[in-house]
Amino acid sequence: MSNTKPRIVITMGDPSGVGPEIIAAALADPSIRRICRPLVIGDAGAMARGIAIAGTDLRVLRSSSFIPEDFSDALPILEITNLADEDMRFGSPSIAGGEAMFRAICEAARLCLAGDADAIATAPISKEAMNRAGHLYPGHTELLAELTGAERVVMMLAGTQLRVTLVTIHESLADVPRLVTFEGVLDTVRITHRDVHRYFKRDPRISVLALNPHCGEGGMFGDEEGRIIAPAVEAARREGIDVVGPLSADTLFHFAVQGDYDAVVCMYHDQGLIPLKLLHFDDGVNVTLGLPIIRTSVDHGTAYNLAGTGRASAESMKAAIRMAADMALVKASGEGEL
Numbered sequence: 001m002s003n004t005k006p007r008i009v010i011t012m013g014d015p016s017g018v019g020p021e022i023i024a025a026a027l028a029d030p031s032i033r034r035i036c037r038p039l040v041i042g043d044a045g046a047m048a049r050g051i052a053i054a055g056t057d058l059r060v061l062r063s064s065s066f067i068p069e070d071f072s073d074a075l076p077i078l079e080i081t082n083l084a085d086e087d088m089r090f091g092s093p094s095i096a097g098g099e100a101m102f103r104a105i106c107e108a109a110r111l112c113l114a115g116d117a118d119a120i121a122t123a124p125i126s127k128e129a130m131n132r133a134g135h136l137y138p139g140h141t142e143l144l145a146e147l148t149g150a151e152r153v154v155m156m157l158a159g160t161q162l163r164v165t166l167v168t169i170h171e172s173l174a175d176v177p178r179l180v181t182f183e184g185v186l187d188t189v190r191i192t193h194r195d196v197h198r199y200f201k202r203d204p205r206i207s208v209l210a211l212n213p214h215c216g217e218g219g220m221f222g223d224e225e226g227r228i229i230a231p232a233v234e235a236a237r238r239e240g241i242d243v244v245g246p247l248s249a250d251t252l253f254h255f256a257v258q259g260d261y262d263a264v265v266c267m268y269h270d271q272g273l274i275p276l277k278l279l280h281f282d283d284g285v286n287v288t289l290g291l292p293i294i295r296t297s298v299d300h301g302t303a304y305n306l307a308g309t310g311r312a313s314a315e316s317m318k319a320a321i322r323m324a325a326d327m328a329l330v331k332a333s334g335e336g337e338l
């Protein structure tokens with residue numbers, strides 16, 4: 001890590017959504033500027049508009065690299081597009097905007113892989129717009145996995161009281177039972193254990209949820225627990241991982257938030273994200289585990305109904321930047337590797 005503070009690249013996300021204004025609000029916060037050197041990747045016009053909406057007095061500073069720490073009134077931006085007004089109307093994601101989102105993520109990954117940035121914090125994209133622009137990925141997670149050559153990545157959402165990781169991510173609910181596999185559960189437990197240990201909590205205690213009510217009730221309501229999840233948990237235990245499960249999803253979170261578990265492995269998106277957002281809508285962070293680079297994100301989407309109003313909370317964006325900076329410091333220290 002060059003200099004003293006972690007260098008965090010912040011991708012602008014969808015210019016039609018709340019991304020630019022929450023980034024501006026976050027970077028106007030002195031507590032954020034104290035802990036990192038930021039570089040936004042995106043569109044200078046969209047960011048200037050975001051600065052005005054957020055009501056900050058930052059000034060856009062076009063720059064091809066990180067700027068000195070004492071320029072705290074500047075919002076440094078690596079400009080990769082020059083979008084027309086009609087391509088960034090609030091609430092109307094465009095194909096040009098989708099292309100801009102994609103290019104920002106690619107450039108951020110390139111900088112981190114080259115060692116020219118220490119971590120990425122991403123603002124929300126429209127997955128639909130990125131796909132309509134011809135980039136066929138369910139989200140950042142899968143795109144970053146491909147860009148960095150990561151074989152298997154895991155989506156984690158984290159707050160102070162709860163961390164959840166997902167075996168399946170953006171899948172139709174109807175497909176989930178088929179996609180919950182022995183390898184998928186085991187790999188998710190392994191990656192959760194390795195990266196939570198490295199960055200968040202030494203020797204984490206992990207629980208794994210059931211897929212079906214009452215753990216399948218002895219096979220009456222499904223057999224994935226006995227056939228797939230329990231053997232994967234047992235295999236992880238044999239590797240020395242402190243993990244239990246499958247456990248009934250309806251009660252487990254009650255115990256997890258009391259501190260019984262450092263991470264909860266969930267079978268599908270809403271199983272984990274509903275409790276997480278109930279507790280941590282404002283300060284939750286999405287982290288991609290298993291990448292060779294550090295990537296955090298807000299826990300929310302583009303919030304089209306709020307875009308341009310200045311009413312969107314910037315707290316999750318700030319939490320994502322803080323977590324990226326903390327993780328970069330851990331990585332630089334070389335601590336925590338198994």
Ligand SMILES: NC(=O)C1=CN([C@@H]2O[C@H](COP(=O)(O)OP(=O)(O)OC[C@H]3O[C@@H](n4cnc5c(N)ncnc54)[C@H](O)[C@@H]3O)[C@@H](O)[C@H]2O)C=CC1
Pocket residue numbers: 018022123124125126127128140286297298299300301302303304305306311312313314
């Ligand atoms: N990391 C990412 O890039 C993510 C992107 N998305 C994308 O966002 C788009 C919209 O998805 P939705 O399911 O509607 O989720 P959403 O999170 O955009 O909105 C759900 C509700 O939460 C509110 N909300 C969201 N962020 C807020 C903030 N910062 N402050 C206050 N209220 C906020 C919205 O106003 C809305 O009422 C989709 O295209 C989806 O793909 C969704 C989640 C994550």
Ligand SMILES: NCC(=O)COP(=O)(O)O
Pocket residue numbers: 138139140141142273286297
């Ligand atoms: N619901 C979380 C989400 O959609 C984030 O996806 P990603 O863009 O981080 O892959």
